[in-house]
Amino acid sequence: xxxxxxxxxxxxxxxxxxxxxxxxxxxxxxxxxxxxxxxxxxxxxxxxxxxxxxxxxxxxxxxxxxxxxxxxxxxxxxxxxxxxxxxxxxxxxxxxxxxxxxxxxxxxxxxxxxxxxxxxxxxxxxxxxxxxxxxxxxxxxxxxxxxxxxxxxxxxxxxxxxxxxxxxxxxxxxxxxxxxxxxxxxxxxxxxxxxxxxxxxxxxxxxxxxxxxxxxxxxxxxxxxxxxxxxxxxxxxxxxxxxxxxxxxxxxxxxxxxxxxxxxxxxxxxxxxxxxxxxxxxxxxxxxxxxxxxxxxxxxxxxxxxxxxxxxxxxxxxxxxxxxxxxxxxxxxxxxxxxxxxxxxxxxxxxxxxxxxxxxxxxxxxxxxxxxxxxxxxxxxxxxxxxxxxxxxxxxxxxxxxxxxxxxxxxxxxxxxxxxxxxxxxxxxxxxxxxxxxxxxxxxxxxxxxxxxxxxxxxxx
Amino acid sequence: xxxxxxxxxxxxxxxxxxxxxxxxxxxxxxxxxxxxxxxxxxxxxxxxxxxxxxxxxxxxxxxxxxxxxxxxxxxxxxxxxxxxxxxxxxxxxxxxxxxxxxxxxxxxxxxxxxxxxxxxxxxxxxxxxxxxxxxxxxxxxxxxxxxxxxxxxxxxxxxxxxxxxxxxxxxxxxxxxxxxxxxxxxxxxxxxxxxxxxxxxxxxxxxxxxxxxxxxxxxxxxxxxxxxxxxxxxxxxxxxxxxxxxxxxxxx
Numbered sequence: 001x002x003x004x005x006x007x008x009x010x011x012x013x014x015x016x017x018x019x020x021x022x023x024x025x026x027x028x029x030x031x032x033x034x035x036x037x038x039x040x041x042x043x044x045x046x047x048x049x050x051x052x053x054x055x056x057x058x059x060x061x062x063x064x065x066x067x068x069x070x071x072x073x074x075x076x077x078x079x080x081x082x083x084x085x086x087x088x089x090x091x092x093x094x095x096x097x098x099x100x101x102x103x104x105x106x107x108x109x110x111x112x113x114x115x116x117x118x119x120x121x122x123x124x125x126x127x128x129x130x131x132x133x134x135x136x137x138x139x140x141x142x143x144x145x146x147x148x149x150x151x152x153x154x155x156x157x158x159x160x161x162x163x164x165x166x167x168x169x170x171x172x173x174x175x176x177x178x179x180x181x182x183x184x185x186x187x188x189x190x191x192x193x194x195x196x197x198x199x200x201x202x203x204x205x206x207x208x209x210x211x212x213x214x215x216x217x218x219x220x221x222x223x224x225x226x227x228x229x230x231x232x233x234x235x236x237x238x239x240x241x242x243x244x245x246x247x248x249x250x251x252x253x254x255x256x257x258x259x260x261x262x263x264x265x266x267x268x269x270x271x272x273x274x275x276x277x278x279x280x281x282x283x284x285x286x287x288x289x290x291x292x293x294x295x296x297x298x299x300x301x302x303x304x305x306x307x308x309x310x311x312x313x314x315x316x317x318x319x320x321x322x323x324x325x326x327x328x329x330x331x332x333x334x335x336x337x338x339x340x341x342x343x344x345x346x347x348x349x350x351x352x353x354x355x356x357x358x359x360x361x362x363x364x365x366x367x368x369x370x371x372x373x374x375x376x377x378x379x380x381x382x383x384x385x386x387x388x389x390x391x392x393x394x395x396x397x398x399x400x401x402x403x404x405x406x407x408x409x410x411x412x413x414x415x416x417x418x419x420x421x422x423x424x425x426x427x428x429x430x431x432x433x434x435x436x437x438x439x440x441x442x443x444x445x446x447x448x449x450x451x452x453x454x455x456x457x458x459x460x461x
Numbered sequence: 462x463x464x465x466x467x468x469x470x471x472x473x474x475x476x477x478x479x480x481x482x483x484x485x486x487x488x489x490x491x492x493x494x495x496x497x498x499x500x501x502x503x504x505x506x507x508x509x510x511x512x513x514x515x516x517x518x519x520x521x522x523x524x525x526x527x528x529x530x531x532x533x534x535x536x537x538x539x540x541x542x543x544x545x546x547x548x549x550x551x552x553x554x555x556x557x558x559x560x561x562x563x564x565x566x567x568x569x570x571x572x573x574x575x576x577x578x579x580x581x582x583x584x585x586x587x588x589x590x591x592x593x594x595x596x597x598x599x600x601x602x603x604x605x606x607x608x609x610x611x612x613x614x615x616x617x618x619x620x621x622x623x624x625x626x627x628x629x630x631x632x633x634x635x636x637x638x639x640x641x642x643x644x645x646x647x648x649x650x651x652x653x654x655x656x657x658x659x660x661x662x663x664x665x666x667x668x669x670x671x672x673x674x675x676x677x678x679x680x681x682x683x684x685x686x687x688x689x690x691x692x693x694x695x696x697x698x699x700x701x702x703x704x705x706x707x708x709x710x711x712x713x
Contacts (some may be wrong), residue, residue, distance in 0.1 A: 029538050095632035164470055166665075179475035180465075332634075333537045368499035368635045369537055369573050374492070397474020397484075397492060404636030406496070409474075414482035446479065454462050 001062060005050040012046035013090035017062045023047035023306035024127045026344055030292040030305035030335035037304075048128050048393060052094030056085075058123045063452070064311075065301045070252040071262050076118055076314045085116030096125045098135045100355075107142045114357045116211070119250070119310035122352045126306070131313060131344065131383065134351040138387040145322045146281025147221045147242065149187055149427035151390060152359050157422040158391035159413045160323070161186035162362070164402035168195045170208055176396050177212060178456060182437055183410035184417075185394035187428035188323055189243055189286065191223040195402055202226040203239045210240040216435070219427040221278075221322070223286050224392065227239045228268050234272050242393030243286040243322060244272045250311030253299035262315070269319045280427075283322035283359075289313070290327040291345050292335030294353070295398060305335065306345065310352045315369065317356060323391065324358045326350070328380075329366035330405055346380045350389055361391035365407040374398065374406065381408055385416040392416070470579055471564065472638055479684060495637045502632075502640035504533055504578035509606045512569070515583045522601040526550035526618070528570075530609035543611035546618070550607070558641025562623035565599045567630070570610030574632030577643040581666060581674070582596045585630050585643060588678045593628070596685055612646050612657065626688060627651045628681065633664060649686055649694040659695040661688070677690040682698055 001269070014020040015343060022036040024047035031037035037043035051371040060080070067074035078209035088096060126134060144152040151158050163176030173192060180186050190209050194202055202224050221242035224231075228246040235241050246265065247258050256259065257403040265427045294300040294308040303311075309326070326349035329342040336342045346362050353360035365378045366372035381392065398409035416422060423429055423442060432438045439445055448454070464476030474492070478485035515522045527550045529542040536543055545553065556575075569586065571578045590602040605618050612629065618626035629646040636642065645663040648655060663680045665671045683702035688694045 033539065033541070061691070163473070165473070169470065170670075175467040175475055176473045179473075202704070218642050333542050337538065368496070368637070369503045373496065394470075395473075396479055397488070399474050399492070399495070399637045401472050401636070401638060404634060404639065406637060409484075411482060413476070418482045444482070448631045449463060454464075454467070456464055 001058070002384060003050040003054065005046040007046065012043055012050070014047060014050060017054070017058070018064045018302055018342045019125065020047055020051055021124060021307050022302075024051045025306055026127065026339045028291070028305060028335070028345065029333060029337040030295050033334055034295050034300060034305075036302060036445040051124055052092060052128050053275055054124070056091050056093065056121055057089060059118055059124070059447050064120060064303050064307065065251060070301070072250055072311050072315060073257070074319060075262065076311065079115065079314055079317065080118055081115035083116070084113055088113050088116060088172055091331065093121070093124045093128060096121070097129055097133065100125070101133060103180070108212045109357065110141055111227070111357070114355070117312050117355060118351070119356065120307060122355050123307040123310035126348045126352055126443050131347050131350070133333070133389040134347040135383060137352045137392045138351045141388070143354060143357055143359045143390065145283040147278040147283055147322050148280060149219045149425040151188060151322060151425055152282060153426065155421070155423060156425055157385065157389070157409070157413065157420070158188035158361070158419055159185035159394040160325075160391055161190045162393050162395045162400065162407070163190070164193050164400055166402045168201055168205060170204070171194035173208065174212065174456060177209070178453050179396050180394050180410050181218070182451055182453060183394070183414060184432055184438060184444050185410045185413055185425060186220050188391035189221050189223045191225055191245070191286070192402060193203050193225045197226045197230055199230050199233055202230055203234055206234070206241060208241050213260035216453070217431070219431050223364070229262060232268050232271060234388070235275065239298040240277075241272065241275065243284060244268045245286045245288070247293070247396050248312050248315045249289065249293045249297070249299070250308035251294050251299050251301050251303070253301065254294035254297045255315070257297035257299055260389070261316070263457070265315070265319060285318055285319040286323045287316045287321050288325055288327050288348070289316070290331055291349065292331045295335065296331065306348055309349055313353050313356045316358055323361060324353060325361040325363050325391070326353075327363040327365065329370060329372060330363065332367050333370040339366070339373070339379070342372055343376060343380045343383065344368070347383060347387065348412055350384055350387055354388070359390045362389055363393045363407055365393070365405055367405045377406070377408060377412070380414055381416060382419070385420045385422065498509070499616045499635040499637055502574045502635040505575040505579065507571035507578050507608050509574035512578070512582055513606055514554045516586050516604050519583075519587050520601060522603045524553070524603070526554065526604050526605055526607040526610065528607055528609045528614060535608045539616050540611050543609050544613040546607070546614070551621065558622060559599070561598060562625070563603060564625045565593060565628060566619060566622055566624045567602060567604045567628050568615045568618050569604060569606050569630045570614060570632075571608050572610065572631035573634045574641060574643075576635070577632035577641040577667065578630070580641045581643045582630060583704050584674055585666065585677070588595060589628065589630070589676050589681060592678045592682050593685055596689060608642065611659070613655070615646060615648055616653050619648065620653055624651060625649070626685065626694070628685070632704040639665070639667055639671060644670055645681055647681070647688060647694050649688045649692065660692045661698055661700065
């Protein structure tokens, strides 16, 4: 079906829903690189205008990529609940925005329609929402998950402790972990991106975190972000895997470029559940996403970067993950050019995922060839904090020396907790108190030079 | 242990001096300086003409070409254009085709770090030309210099020259602690449309902190010899020149 919008004597035509969504997207270099972006600002707003008038029902009748050739499309169709949808089925995209912003629409109402919304509807409405709309609505969503602690409670902000090292050096990694723990980070997960995906190396890193966790009885979960096939292999031989990680994208072709199919994720999920390592809950998966990933694999099928991203959330949702995060600025300026585009994308991803019921965090980050700096990260970090972002990354000094990009630091997390009066996950907060890392006010103590955690190597064999 | 002892184990910014929730002014400015170095490394201009003269003086044959990108901001936004040669550059390359195709040709581009090529380009070219001399057909190694190139530019050039293999030297995306890092990419049977899975990469070349020239060239020699023997590069060809497994055993 084609769409149009008329202003005076000028009429803009959009040949199908996919084109309309792409042209309505706030400007970003990924869609320009793909050749599907609006040609100018007027065409963009015309597309947004036309998009606002599209009935939500239409999204159920026009596939962006056929379910016959794309298992993500097929999954989206299966996940859709007509019953939940009936509450909003009369709306257009524009009316959905207005409804979401009503004060009477709060957490229970949003949960009620969650299964009725498709990723494309959510992506669509985000395109006609201002940054403040994305923040206001996301703040009303509540998603709580559990493994060894409780993630996503109102008033909390969790941190993934990311202690990467360019050669996976054990002492180097542990030193970064200790730094993070002493700065109150690590409740979302202690998660290492391994430099080498070699199974023996990944197993070594898993044992490394597990021993540390057990010795100090830290109520958190570990993860080594190797390929899911490596983790499957390791689970079979009894390696201590808490969370199974995988990067995912919004089309089957893009997922294939990551070396995954849904059937493979099914297998990993079932096996992770069978290990029963969670003590409070069984949310055993951890996913990463990011706008532009489908395009970079030449697998976007003509769909814009942000809509592709929202479709990836359908994949995540199937496995009830403990954590999901968008690695928003990692991909580089040919996808998100500058701080403005990264900030917008971060807010979109958080909003879309939360509305779809996912425990969304964000790797607030950039590379050195993007037009961005730490000030842009401060802005996005603060906005996401207000929006109720589930967790952020904690990297020593914001400088990831293995992946060569800048994220947020342990100190950045302390800043956000301080200015917005946010706390760590409650079980982890108790541990921090017991270990004398935080004081009576919940603040990290000033002097850590003599903290017993620093004796980890001294006391080790 | 204290923080100074732990800092010996990693270059990560651990144990930073604090003020309240934040870091000391000194830590903050150290970070800003590192970021400034990385930013300037991206936006430096590579003087390809000077490099050409240097390589010529060292006995290499050179051709200087242009990609479809002429300024840095376009380079950052349009990776597709950095993979292609300008029309007149293609024509020039056509003219330079030898009667007998090359076995191995070299390409150099500034990529995302002109600073890396300024620091390491000529030194790597000299050592690669010497070490890989056995794999070259003809008296002099051929070096193609093309600013604003992406990795896949080596396919466009290699295919045009009907080269059996191409070795590209390029400036890597600058890290906060490594603004001048170079990489080598090896592609057997270069062909437009090749995926990166068909290449081998030697990354992080930036002495004294990163990989040394000698180590990089040693790895390159191993991979090039193996690639000619097996007639492929890519994920199936593992770099077994380094004692990676032995390193692993040490850690366990």
